[in-house]
Amino acid sequence: MGSAVLMFALILAAAPPRRIVVAPGGPVPTVTAALRLARPGDTVVVTAGIYREPRLEVRVPVTLLGAGDAVLDGGGAHEVLTIRADDVTVRGLTIRNVGTSFTDDRAGIRIDGARGCVIADNRLLDTFFGIYAERADDCVVSGNVIEGRARRQTTSGNAIHLFYSTGFTVTGNRVSGHRDGIYLEFSHRVSIRDNESHGNVRYGLHFMFSDSCEYRRNVFSSNASGVAVMYSRSVTMVGNRFEDNWGPAAYGLLLKEIKDSRIEGNLLARNTVGLFAESADRLVVERNQFLRNGWAVRIMANATDNSFRWNRFEGNTFDVATNSQGSSPSTFAENYWDGYAGYDLDRDGFGDTPFRPVRLFSVIVEQNEPTLILLRSFFLDLLEAAERVMPVLTPEALVDSRPLMHWRVS
Amino acid sequence: MTAVKVLRYELRDLRRSRWLLGYVLLLLALTDALLRFGGGGPRAVLSLMNVVLVFVPLVSVVFGTMYLYGARDFIELLLAQPVGRGSLFAGLYGGLAAPLAIGFLLGVGLPFLWSGQGDGSLAGALAMLLATGVLLTLVFTALAFLVSLLFEDRAKGLGAAILVWLAATVLYDAVIVLVATAFTDYPLELPMLGLIVLNPVDLGRVLLLLQFDTAALMGYTGAVFERFFGTLVGLAVATGALALWCAGPLGLARARFRGKDF
Numbered sequence: 227m228g229s230a231v232l233m234f235a236l237i238l239a240a241a242p243p244r245r246i247v248v249a250p251g252g253p254v255p256t257v258t259a260a261l262r263l264a265r266p267g268d269t270v271v272v273t274a275g276i277y278r279e280p281r282l283e284v285r286v287p288v289t290l291l292g293a294g295d296a297v298l299d300g301g302g303a304h305e306v307l308t309i310r311a312d313d314v315t316v317r318g319l320t321i322r323n324v325g326t327s328f329t330d331d332r333a334g335i336r337i338d339g340a341r342g343c344v345i346a347d348n349r350l351l352d353t354f355f356g357i358y359a360e361r362a363d364d365c366v367v368s369g370n371v372i373e374g375r376a377r378r379q380t381t382s383g384n385a386i387h388l389f390y391s392t393g394f395t396v397t398g399n400r401v402s403g404h405r406d407g408i409y410l411e412f413s414h415r416v417s418i419r420d421n422e423s424h425g426n427v428r429y430g431l432h433f434m435f436s437d438s439c440e441y442r443r444n445v446f447s448s449n450a451s452g453v454a455v456m457y458s459r460s461v462t463m464v465g466n467r468f469e470d471n472w473g474p475a476a477y478g479l480l481l482k483e484i485k486d487s488r489i490e491g492n493l494l495a496r497n498t499v500g501l502f503a504e505s506a507d508r509l510v511v512e513r514n515q516f517l518r519n520g521w522a523v524r525i526m527a528n529a530t531d532n533s534f535r536w537n538r539f540e541g542n543t544f545d546v547a548t549n550s551q552g553s554s555p556s557t558f559a560e561n562y563w564d565g566y567a568g569y570d571l572d573r574d575g576f577g578d579t580p581f582r583p584v585r586l587f588s589v590i591v592e593q594n595e596p597t598l599i600l601l602r603s604f605f606l607d608l609l610e611a612a613e614r615v616m617p618v619l620t621p622e623a624l625v626d627s628r629p630l631m632h633w634r635v636s
Numbered sequence: 637m638t639a640v641k642v643l644r645y646e647l648r649d650l651r652r653s654r655w656l657l658g659y660v661l662l663l664l665a666l667t668d669a670l671l672r673f674g675g676g677g678p679r680a681v682l683s684l685m686n687v688v689l690v691f692v693p694l695v696s697v698v699f700g701t702m703y704l705y706g707a708r709d710f711i712e713l714l715l716a717q718p719v720g721r722g723s724l725f726a727g728l729y730g731g732l733a734a735p736l737a738i739g740f741l742l743g744v745g746l747p748f749l750w751s752g753q754g755d756g757s758l759a760g761a762l763a764m765l766l767a768t769g770v771l772l773t774l775v776f777t778a779l780a781f782l783v784s785l786l787f788e789d790r791a792k793g794l795g796a797a798i799l800v801w802l803a804a805t806v807l808y809d810a811v812i813v814l815v816a817t818a819f820t821d822y823p824l825e826l827p828m829l830g831l832i833v834l835n836p837v838d839l840g841r842v843l844l845l846l847q848f849d850t851a852a853l854m855g856y857t858g859a860v861f862e863r864f865f866g867t868l869v870g871l872a873v874a875t876g877a878l879a880l881w882c883a884g885p886l887g888l889a890r891a892r893f894r895g896k897d898f
Contacts, residue, residue: 474852474859498852520853543853590813596824596857597816599832601845602682604690605809 244268250275257282257298264288272296272319284309292318292348300324305332306353315344322351326381333358333383334372337365337391345370355383356401364393374403376427384409385426388416396421407449410436419443429454433461441466446478452497454480461487471497478519481506494519500542503529512536521547521588525556532556538633539583540564546583546624549592554623558583561626562633570631581629584620586613638719642727647735656739659695663687663743671751678848680753681761684744685844688769689837692740693776694801700732700780701797705790712898725893729886733777737770744769761847768840775836775881776801781889785896804837812838825860832861836881839874
């Protein structure tokens with residue numbers, strides 16, 4: 227057997243070696259053996275079969291290709307694939323069964339200190355962490371399906387985890403059942419597009435200390451919370467959907483310590499809190515749709531100079547809630563509010579009377595949370611009507627002085 | 637036996653009443669319209685919630701009071717006959733509360749039946765809506781009896797009836813807000829729970845809201861309530877409180893009825 231492998235290796239060495247085919251019972255029966263044979267530029271084709279091998283380590287720039295149903299199984303005991311070389315491509319493999327660990331962050335695929343890698347079209351099932359990149363740069367993670375069975379935050383990993391990794395492109399992945407769908411920490415200039423993240427026990431997408439990133443056209447649904455952007459600046463959030471993040475403490479989009487960012491053309495529907503902003507500054511929030519949320523926007527007084535314009539607010543229990551009294555550090559202008567009952571005499575498309583999106587009840591609740599139990603009480607409806615006619619308690623400055631009469635998609 | 641006879645007579649009398657018919661028709665039209673144009677079952681039930689919590693107590697207490705003042709001659713006539721006061725009272729209450737409760741069940745239940753929207757996931761919420769409505773009817777007719785027996789003067793009695801309704805639906809919640817504001821620095825979940833259980837209208841509202849995903853909006857306090865009413869003890873306390881609100885005023889009214897010099 228050993229000599230057969232050696233012979234094969236010699237043959238490979240003689241001819242310009244390009245493809246190493248791994249097949250159970252073939253001349254190269256294991257991926258481990260194939261990786262030992264591989265030289266830079268080679269392609270390792272893994273044919274159908276279940277491969278239960280020790281942790282695989284890629285140390286030369288090769289392409290790992292799954293042909294048919296090729297399954298790499300971690301046996302519930304260890305990491306499956308670790309990449310330590312630049313320009314490695316992993317495509318079309320199924321990787322499963324990594325097993326939970328409390329001492330190390332095992333992953334289905336780890337990229338460790340490499341650049342220019344491509345991880346595409348793989349299926350990762352029950353991998354503690356799905357794809358884990360650490361000090362890696364300029365890689366592409368696309369078209370992967372990563373499914374976990376997370377129940378609690380403490381016993382689960384993230385589907386896609388980027389740590390100190392810049393310039394990544396993450397597109398078209400479907401991730402579910404993890405702690406965070408996609409997690410970024412100290413990872414800059416990452417582009418996240420067209421992914422679907424649902425059913426994760428913490429966030430669909432989570433930013434920590436990651437500047438100059440963008441995410442577009444992703445769908446975040448039924449996570450404990452949709453997206454959390456924290457301690458980051460210059461983040462672009464365009465065309466995403468934040469849906470069905472419903473629960474006692476669930477947010478569609480949670481912003482904390484974030485500056486100079488753009489939130490445009492997103493749909494936030496059926497979340498307990500659509501957009502929550504704490505200490506968020508200079509955000510441009512435009513053309514978003516807030517539909518049927520508990521609170522569409524909850525903005526704290528320490529969030530300053532944010533501009534809300536051309537957004538659509540419809541069917542929310544509370545349009546805007548804030549703990550700021552009197553002054554408004556952010557501006558609301560030219561939004562569409564379904565609660566607006568004014569008129570437009572000059573027919574310029576904007577209401578002639580201002581709209582105050584902060585309901586009296588939400589003011590009371592902000593100061594005194596237990597009063598939430600009076601939700602839909604007849605008494606509060608009466609108070610509300612009185613406050614509409616003569617505002618006393620609602621913050622005077624938080625007002626949309628040019629509310630849109632109709633919302634048109636632009 | 638006598639109670640049943642009085643009850644049957646009263647039912648016949650009430651059937652002729654245009655008030656009751658109007659009540660049922662109004663509920664029918666409202667529920668049907670909500671189901672047709674209100675965007676589906678769950679939203680209709682949520683809208684109906686306000687009807688049940690505000691309208692049903694109002695009709696029960698006002699209609700009940702008015703009816704008893706109207707029946708004063710009839711009561712005096714019967715008292716001249718060999719009829720026990722206890723059975724007369726039971727017959728009067730049953731004869732008023734039962735048609736109102738049945739009228740409510742028909743008015744709200746029938747549209748759900750014929751539109752076929754009352755099954756599946758909505759069944760629990762609908763059952764809770766109907767149960768709350770019936771219990772509130774019983775409670776507020778009992779209060780109507782008490783009021784009409786306490787006040788000799790018709791106008792005063794009617795005023796008192798409306799005041800009772802106002803207290804339960806509006807003033808009580810104002811007190812809750814005041815209490816919550818006054819004791820902001822203390823944990824208020826349990827006192828809130830106590831306050832809500834003490835008012836049948838608030839209790840009905842919270843029990844109904846807990847049937848919907850809107851419950852998530854009620855925050856930590858809501859979660860405390862959800863946990864409490866999810867237990868057998870919580871359910872017993874809730875039904876016990878409503879039963880007490882029915883039995884208490886009724887017992888008082890009955891005692892007064894027995895000793896009253898007509």
